[in-house]
Amino acid sequence: MIHAACCHLKTIKSDPRISKPLQNWMFCVLHVKKMIAVLVLFIMKPAGSVSADWSVTFENPNPCAVKGSSVEFRCSYNYPDREIARKIAWYKGQFIDGDWKRIALSDIPSYQNRSEYLGDLQHNCSLEIQDLQDDDAGYYYFRFDTDKYGRRSKESVYLTVTELKARVNPKRVRAGDTVTLECGASCPLSTTVWFKDGHPVSKPNFTAQAEDAGNYFCAVEGQESVQSDPVTLDVQYSPLNVSVEVSHAGLLTVGSSVNLTCSSAANPAADSYTWYRSTGSSSVLQVGSGQVLCLPSVDLSHSGLYICQSRNRLGENNSTQVLLTVTETDIYRLILLVGIGVKVVFLLLLPLFIIQAWRRWRNSTADTESHDYENV
Ligand SMILES: *[C@@H]1O[C@H](CO)[C@@H](O)[C@H](O)[C@H]1NC(C)=O
Ligand SMILES: *[C@@H]1O[C@H](CO)[C@@H](O)[C@H](O)[C@H]1NC(C)=O
Ligand SMILES: *[C@@H]1O[C@H](CO)[C@@H](O)[C@H](O)[C@H]1NC(C)=O
Numbered sequence: 001m002i003h004a005a006c007c008h009l010k011t012i013k014s015d016p017r018i019s020k021p022l023q024n025w026m027f028c029v030l031h032v033k034k035m036i037a038v039l040v041l042f043i044m045k046p047a048g049s050v051s052a053d054w055s056v057t058f059e060n061p062n063p064c065a066v067k068g069s070s071v072e073f074r075c076s077y078n079y080p081d082r083e084i085a086r087k088i089a090w091y092k093g094q095f096i097d098g099d100w101k102r103i104a105l106s107d108i109p110s111y112q113n114r115s116e117y118l119g120d121l122q123h124n125c126s127l128e129i130q131d132l133q134d135d136d137a138g139y140y141y142f143r144f145d146t147d148k149y150g151r152r153s154k155e156s157v158y159l160t161v162t163e164l165k166a167r168v169n170p171k172r173v174r175a176g177d178t179v180t181l182e183c184g185a186s187c188p189l190s191t192t193v194w195f196k197d198g199h200p201v202s203k204p205n206f207t208a209q210a211e212d213a214g215n216y217f218c219a220v221e222g223q224e225s226v227q228s229d230p231v232t233l234d235v236q237y238s239p240l241n242v243s244v245e246v247s248h249a250g251l252l253t254v255g256s257s258v259n260l261t262c263s264s265a266a267n268p269a270a271d272s273y274t275w276y277r278s279t280g281s282s283s284v285l286q287v288g289s290g291q292v293l294c295l296p297s298v299d300l301s302h303s304g305l306y307i308c309q310s311r312n313r314l315g316e317n318n319s320t321q322v323l324l325t326v327t328e329t330d331i332y333r334l335i336l337l338v339g340i341g342v343k344v345v346f347l348l349l350l351p352l353f354i355i356q357a358w359r360r361w362r363n364s365t366a367d368t369e370s371h372d373y374e375n376v
């Protein structure tokens with residue numbers, strides 16, 4: 001083939017002493033020798049150094065990034081030391097009029113504010129594109145020019161733009177069941193992280209507790225401002241934190257009215273409440289039902305420890321005990337108070353009486369002495 005090709009090029013200045021066919025033949029021999037020399041040189045040169053002299057290398061030729069986030073094409077380029085890079089440019093492959101063309105990003109208005117060349121005129125050709133949009137997906141190329149040559153990347157970066165899709169599995173659980181969070185995308189992403197109602201979630205699978213109910217979303221680590229749509233986890237549980245509120249603070253007197261109100265955290269909400277009272281002995285009485293226990297007119301027998309039992313279809317739980325003490329009427333207490341008052345007054349006055357009595361006794365002895373003197 002080489003012979004055939006070169007033997008068609010017949011441009012040796014004719015030497016009158018050599019016949020025409022011989023001239024052609026000599027030209028071919030010379031040419032083939034030259035080509036063999038080049039071939040040998042090429043083969044003997046280490047393969048790496050050929051491409052290392054002039055090359056563009058993309059660290060990740062197939063990046064995947066989330067819509068709205070930013071992406072960095074890490075890139076390096078190489079050329080022989082004797083050259084000096086003068087001009088660089090990134091291009092996007094665009095299909096125009098049935099043909100693939102490379103359009104410089106600087107000529108595409110939508111990239112103007114969003115792309116930033118992070119590289120330099122040495123060997124770094126990294127590019128960042130921010131606020132990614134769906135149509136940013138595609139092929140990207142890099143080109144640099146030295147004083148003598150222009151070099152464009154044979155390979156390209158192919159960018160995929162995806163959207164995050166958060167899933168919680170299952171969406172409705174009972175406390176104690178295992179939940180798995182999945183952050184999906186149409187291509188493999190770097191590390192993703194989870195948030196629940198704005199707070200970081202440490203593990204994407206866990207045993208659900210009542211407080212795990214809420215709205216979850218995922219994001220790519222380092223780009224937390226770009227979030228998936230939220231998904232809701234519903235955790236169902238039997239009543240927790242059952243508590244009783246007493247409408248009347250302090251001592252209760254016979255005949256007064258008091259309401260005990262039961263509240264609890266439950267999902268689904270508690271649908272039945274039962275009230276129990278235990279007295280000193282071990283007996284426990286059921287004394288009512290409904291969220292509010294109304295005691296419109298209490299008497300001494302209402303004293304005791306009260307418990308509210310809250311129930312939904314998953315189970316029941318009890319409040320702690322609440323002590324209710326009923327005392328006698330106000331009048332009885334008044335008598336009691338007056339009694340105490342009298343005693344206090346008496347105790348205060350007693351020393352006065354004693355002092356008074358002592359003074360009187362001393363005066364009477366003085367009188368007797370003077371009387372005796374007069375007699376003398
Ligand atoms: C780029 O930003 C400037 C100022 O922030 C704005 O005036 C211009 O319209 C923007 N261009 C594009 C293509 O978004
Ligand atoms: C129960 O009470 C505790 C302590 O006050 C609280 O941390 C927890 O969130 C409550 N549980 C529910 C389900 O409200
Ligand atoms: C009852 O509630 C307490 C907290 O209020 C909780 O620790 C306990 O596990 C609950 N018991 C049942 C049987 O649900």
Ligand SMILES: *[C@@H]1O[C@H](CO)[C@@H](O)[C@H](O)[C@H]1NC(C)=O
Pocket residue numbers: 247248257258259292294
């Ligand atoms: C108790 O509840 C009833 C009805 O809900 C109400 O009429 C009454 O005033 C309440 N009593 C007290 C002491 O809160």
Ligand SMILES: *[C@@H]1O[C@H](CO)[C@@H](O)[C@H](O)[C@H]1NC(C)=O
Pocket residue numbers: 276284307309316317318
């Ligand atoms: C709640 O109290 C009632 C009455 O004392 C008792 O029968 C029941 O077992 C208790 N339930 C729990 C979960 O402690």
